[in-house]
Amino acid sequence: MAIEINGLSKAFGGHQVLRSLDFSLPSSKRTALLGASGCGKSVLFHLLAGLLSLDSGRMQVDGELVDKLPVSYMQQKDLLLPWYTLLENASLPLVLSGVRKQEAHAQVQSHLARFGLADFTDHYPNQLSGGMRQRVALLRTMIYRQPIVLMDEPFSAIDALSAQQLRLFLKELQEKEQFTLFFITHNVEEALDLADEIWVMHKESTPQLQRIDSTGLDYEARRKLLWQALGVGQGVLSMH
Ligand SMILES: Nc1ncnc2c1ncn2[C@@H]1O[C@H](COP(=O)(O)OP(=O)(O)OP(=O)(O)O)[C@@H](O)[C@H]1O
Structure with missing residues (x-):
């Protein structure tokens, strides 16, 4: 399934949250999205799921224009x-x-x-x-x-041991069933352990979405690169 997003923008009042995002979501892969608190990660997921409407831009699935993607969406709140x-x-x-x-x-x-x-x-x-x-x-x-699974910080409220077990479970399930997983996390290690691809969303810089290319790097080098992209030497990403 080819998922193409072009020129996706969203503002609330005068506050421009997403500025013309372009990306294709890697099909049948696990993609992690990181970024400082408030940069617009959940807004992006809401737009993809059709829970918010786009100000401008378009979404295409296999070349067809859609107003929402075929997603199962696990939000931050358990609902x-x-x-x-x-x-x-x-x-x-x-x-x-x-x-x-x-x-x-x-x-x-x-x-x-x-x-x-x-x-x-x-x-x-x-x-x-x-x-x-x-x-x-x-x-x-x-x-x-659904063919695409969106998860907004799926393991943030779970104790470390259960989170580790569920991560492994999710990884095995995705490998077996080959759905497209796109998940938000604040946990660098979780992104490195679970994702095939890692993207960082920025508040200010353009383009707002950065793909972390860590081909050929070992775990430590990937970790360092990711922290650098997040603009942090070490420690926590954001305070809630
Ligand atoms: N329905 C809404 N009405 C007005 N502003 C909103 C709405 N939803 C989100 N925002 C604003 O959009 C910005 C991005 O919010 P969003 O929840 O996407 O951030 P986030 O990157 O997911 O943050 P976190 O990592 O803390 O969950 C914030 O400034 C937020 O206040």
């Missing part, structure tokens, strides 16, 4: 419905797509153990930890999957 149990929340996209409830539940149940959620089927979101809710959101994204 779980408080009055539904874990099982019902995770099954929701399948049920909405027309799968019978019983069958949707059975499908979800077969994946629960892998996500460390098998013992919590009947729990409501307010009875789950932040990390667990994130895992339910990840499961829900994976179970009703």
Whole structure:
């Protein structure tokens, strides 16, 4: 699937957030997007998913103009419905797509153990930890999957060990099923471990999107290059 974006711009009031972005999203690859807080990463994902409208620019899938890409979108907020149990929340996209409830539940149940959620089927979101809710959101994204998967900081609310396991799980799944993964992270190591391609979004410079070319470099050199592109010697990318 060829995904081409041209001249994509977005402003809020007088604040120009995205300035004429051009890129093709690498198909069947894992692409990481990094950049300082507030530079417009989530706005870009909202535009791609059709949750916001473009001021100008165009999006094409296999040469066809589209107003949104075919995405499963896991947002920063887990968006779980408080009055539904874990099982019902995770099954929701399948049920909405027309799968019978019983069958949707059975499908979800077969994946629960892998996500460390098998013992919590009947729990409501307010009875789950932040990390667990994130895992339910990840499961829900994976179970009703479109050709492109957008993830906005998928592992930021999860403890380090669970995050590592889920990263590995996601990587294996992507390698097996070959969907196009585009994810936002503030974690340089996560980008280096998980992504085939790494892009940095800038607030001020033009072009606003920079592709980090680290062909032939070892891990340490790639790490250094990425920190340099982020304009930071070391330490954290941004403070929330
Ligand atoms: N609906 C909106 N209305 C007005 N301004 C908005 C809206 N959504 C985003 N913005 C502004 O657009 C800019 C970019 O926001 P965005 O959420 O994309 O940043 P980000 O790079 O994802 O940041 P972070 O890494 O902290 O999540 C910010 O200045 C934000 O205040």
